[in-house]
Amino acid sequence: MKEKVIEIIKNLIIENDIEVSTEEINDSTSLTNDLGLDSFNLAQLTVEIESELGVDIFENGVISSVGDIFKQLK
């Protein structure tokens, strides 16, 4: 499941042409500060993850890091 989330994040970064390294994405990686995602990118991420894994990650509050996503998917 974690691998799938990271794959979705990497694809999103490539698709949106965001200039950031995706080599080391882990639990503590900040979605905005480290990966440079804005609100539109985060909305896309929400839709992509919900489509693949069936969970709306922002449904219960705020998500800041990759680890926060994993928590929502547990």
Add this chain to the structure above:
Amino acid sequence: MIFWIERGVEKSYDQLIEDLNNDNPISDLSGYMYFLTLLKELSKGQVISSIEDLISYLITNKNNLSFEILTSGTTSVSKNIGVKMSNCIRHVKTNSKTKSIWGMGYPCGSFASTQVFFQSIINKETIIYLFETDFKSSDQIFSNYKITNLSCTPTFLSMLLINLKKEYSSVLKITTGGEKTKQSLIKSFKKIFTSAEYINIYASTETGSLLYSNSEYFSIPKKSESQIKIENNTLKVHKSLLNDVQKINGDWYDTNDIVEFLNDSQFRFVSRSNGYLNTGGFRISPSHIEDKIQGIEGVKDVHVYGKPNSLLGSVLCADVIGEGISSKSLKIELKKQSIEKHLIPQIIRIVNSFEHVLNGKKRIMI
């Protein structure tokens, strides 16, 4: 006294009055210049020698003054909407014993931004223009300026909460508007803004602020029952509250905003039926975006629609039929055309066909 702070640059009230009397004031602060131009138009031909003069002039002449908002800031189709000053400052409060410091998270040119602007200036308070600020500097801004009142869209608030790492008890009031809010967001903000109360505003460019609540649910106050009503689950507003009464036939203006009732009096907004999507506080015309995508080489047909989203209200999606195209190539092409980011669909699917209904493409309106 500080009037405006934008990208770390401070403008005092004295500077504002000086620029107001200068024929060609120059600044690279887009927000400051927007409101300076607005004040210049409103006070044209007047001698304004102090901020007190300006405030007095605006209040005394509120029934005669009006200005135009070019709604390209928040919609995909540019249009001018006339706004009465009296409507804009209808809810301005002037009896506070303490001075507020406003964090403005609306784009300049939106109706909400003008309301925050006049609330602040009439009380000689300070505005920190947050909208064009990099979210990465959010902690620095909130630490430095001790913002007391935060006014923004729910999406902007979500982004702040994602980026802020510390608690800020200086924020006493958070006001959101411009799009639907969610109960989960209202529950979340207390972790960061520990002392803040929350106010949810329903407003529109055509009417100004109409309803207030501290949750996602609203009710119509007794005193407004003769001017605001719900008919067939749609909110309608009496023409006396409109900025431009020529726009309607009859006495009632249909907002096209559809509501869902919790009980006999409480309701929440669920969608719009006027052909627009609301994504992150931006009102967007799907057909306008379809035209832009349709013009890209390789695209044969396109269907733009909204999908409910917990962060943006609705997320912009496009199903595209074509050859030699990908979601990435379409996004790059739209960026090349200098299309604003909020008008570029976040989800683009390359499909072989659309689902159709009898009268044409299936359109999912959110």
